[in-house]
Amino acid sequence: MSSIIHLADLHLSRSEQEYSLAVFDELLELCRRTDARLLLIAGDFFDSYPDAVALAPEVARRCAKLPDGCEVIAIPGNHEALRSDGAAVDGRSLGCVTWLDTAPFSCGSRPELGLEIIAVPFQTEYAQYVSWEFPPPDGAPRIALMHGTLSGMWFSGLDESEDETAAIDADLFRRCGASYAALGHIHTARAEQLDGCYACYPGSARVWRRGETGPRTVQLLELTGGEIRPREAITLEAAGRYHEIELPVGIHPDRAIDEIDLSRFGPADYLDISLTGLVESQAESARITKALRRRLESRVRRLEIDTEQLEPLSGVGSLPLARRFLDHWHERLQRASSDEELRILLEARRIALGKIKQRVEDRR
Numbered sequence: 232m233s234s235i236i237h238l239a240d241l242h243l244s245r246s247e248q249e250y251s252l253a254v255f256d257e258l259l260e261l262c263r264r265t266d267a268r269l270l271l272i273a274g275d276f277f278d279s280y281p282d283a284v285a286l287a288p289e290v291a292r293r294c295a296k297l298p299d300g301c302e303v304i305a306i307p308g309n310h311e312a313l314r315s316d317g318a319a320v321d322g323r324s325l326g327c328v329t330w331l332d333t334a335p336f337s338c339g340s341r342p343e344l345g346l347e348i349i350a351v352p353f354q355t356e357y358a359q360y361v362s363w364e365f366p367p368p369d370g371a372p373r374i375a376l377m378h379g380t381l382s383g384m385w386f387s388g389l390d391e392s393e394d395e396t397a398a399i400d401a402d403l404f405r406r407c408g409a410s411y412a413a414l415g416h417i418h419t420a421r422a423e424q425l426d427g428c429y430a431c432y433p434g435s436a437r438v439w440r441r442g443e444t445g446p447r448t449v450q451l452l453e454l455t456g457g458e459i460r461p462r463e464a465i466t467l468e469a470a471g472r473y474h475e476i477e478l479p480v481g482i483h484p485d486r487a488i489d490e491i492d493l494s495r496f497g498p499a500d501y502l503d504i505s506l507t508g509l510v511e512s513q514a515e516s517a518r519i520t521k522a523l524r525r526r527l528e529s530r531v532r533r534l535e536i537d538t539e540q541l542e543p544l545s546g547v548g549s550l551p552l553a554r555r556f557l558d559h560w561h562e563r564l565q566r567a568s569s570d571e572e573l574r575i576l577l578e579a580r581r582i583a584l585g586k587i588k589q590r591v592e593d594r595r
Contacts, residue, residue, distance in 0.1 A: 233344055235269040235452040235459070236262060239378070239415025240435035242310065243286050244278035250469075250499060250532055251278075252289060254437045257469040258449065259293055262301050265451060268344055270301065273415030274308025274353055274378030278439075280315030284324070291326025302341075303328045304348065308378040308415055309397065312353045331376070335359065336407075338366050344454060349407045351377045353397065360403045368408040372459050375409035378416050381430055384423055404428040411452065411459040418443055420464060422450075429461060437470040438501045441535070444473050471499025471532060477577055480508045480541070484519045493530055501533045507540045507577070516541050556583055 238258060243251045262270050277283035294303050305328055311320055322330025331337050331350035339348045349365065351357075357379060379397035397416065404412050405426060412430040420434035433450040435443060447470035451462045474496065480487050496502060504523065510516050516538050528534050567573045 232453055232455040233268045234265045234462075235271060235374075235454060236265065236267045236449055237271045237273065237413045237431065237452060238433055238436045238449040239273035239413075240275040240308070240418055240439065241272070241437060242275055242278040242435070242439045243290070244282045245285050246278075247532075248286065248289075251437060252286075252293075253469045253499075254447075254467055255290070255293065257467055258436065259297060261449070261465060262297060266298075267301055268454075269341075269346075270297075270303045271348075271374070271376055271413045272303070272305035273376055273413050273433075274306050275310045275415060276305045276308070277320070278310055280311055280318055280320060283311055283320045287321075287324035290328065291324065294325070294327050297327070304331060304350070304376065305329070306331050306350050306376055306378060307352045309353045313355075335363055336365075340369070340371070342371075345371050345457060346454060346459075347371050347373045349373055349375045349409060351375065353378045355397055357397065357399050357403065360400065360406065363406075365407040370457075372411070372454070372457060373407065373409045374459065375404055375407055375412045375428075377403075377412065377414055379414070380416060381412075381414060381423075381432075384417075384421055384430070384432075401425045401428070401430065404430065411461075413450075420445075420448055422461070429459070431461065433464065436467060438473045438499075441473065441501070441503050442475075443501075444475070446470075446472070469499060471497055471501065473501045473503070475503045475505075477505045477507055478523075479577065480506055480510065480519055484510070484515070485522065488519070488522055488526055491526070493527075496527075496531050498530070498532060500531045501535075502527060502531045503535045503537070505537045505540060509542050512543050516543065 241251065241255060243255060277286065307320060319332060320330060322332065332352045334352055334354065336349055336351045339350065341348065377399060379399045381399045381401060409428050412428055414430060414432045417432045418435035418439065420432060422429065422431040431450055433448055435447060436449060437447055446466040448464040448466050451465055453460045453462045478487055506519065520536050520538060523536055524534065564576055567576055
């Protein structure tokens with residue numbers, strides 16, 4: 232039996248060099264721990280071409296420490312291909328990493344593993360695959376290593392900056408004889424059995440952008456008895472988590488800040504806070520934001536605070552109706568026992584404060 236690790240969308244970058252390389256270090260340690268024979272990187276290894284140029288020496292140095300029996304194979308994704316001004320990543324700069332960028336595809340045999348790899352570097356259009364002349368299978372299982380959007384597979388929407396034209400037809404896997412499709416580009420983990428081919432997105436290997444909730448994972452595979460079998464999705468602890476919090480503030484903003492449970496967050500986490508409710512003034516909004524940063528910024532890797540839903544209303548703190556409502560609301564919040572109940576309470580708060588604000592403004 233041989234182990235294979237499939238990952239995608241690591242987005243190594245200079246802007247988050249320490250963090251992204253820490254995730255890569257964990258991946259390499261996972262290769263050692265599982266005695267992996269292959270580490271397959273399905274595109275967007277780097278966040279951009281300039282990042283690839285700058286970080287290639289770090290990648291080469293780290294990969295040189297892998298056991299001799301472990302090979303690293305990577306293809307370009309849209310970030311290497313489309314953020315390069317026409318330049319191509321020099322695979323030689325990556326040391327022992329096998330950089331497969333021959334278009335439209337290349338086919339490589341690994342006889343020591345009894346395995347073939349069809350490597351398809353990122354292309355904005357895959358419609359011409361019907362004319363590609365894939366070599367006939369030699370009896371060994373095949374992996375298709377690709378970066379794009381598999382048509383028909385459910386996924387979370389692409390970020391606005393992502394290319395949406397790289398649609399992959401599952402028929403391509405049938406034509407090339409793949410039994411496993413090692414895919415990248417979609418940052419949410421997804422897998423589906425497609426007429427003899429197991430198609431898998433492991434999800435982004437780190438928290439690259441807002442909204443990437445849940446653990447960041449890679450897929451561990453087993454090659455045994457001439458078959459490729461998915462074994463388990465392994466969580467990358469160094470990648471941290473994304474947390475999105477709606478924080479209601481108002482008469483007692485400092486109480487809301489103090490009640491945030493710091494034990495929920497780790498140093499690699501991305502924390503995204505939306506402040507909601509009524510405040511006395513824009514100055515009070517700025518004070519709350521500063522207090523949040525003072526309490527949280529050192530606890531997480533990245534902190535974003537959105538104040539667009541905070542509405543200033545001079546004198547709100549002296550309104551008896553607002554004070555009574557918020558005091559009662561905070562008491563009820565402490566007894567909330569489910570996410571659905573919390574959602575209802577937040578919506579009730581938004582509606583009630585909106586009506587209080589409208590009543591005050593109508594009287595002015």
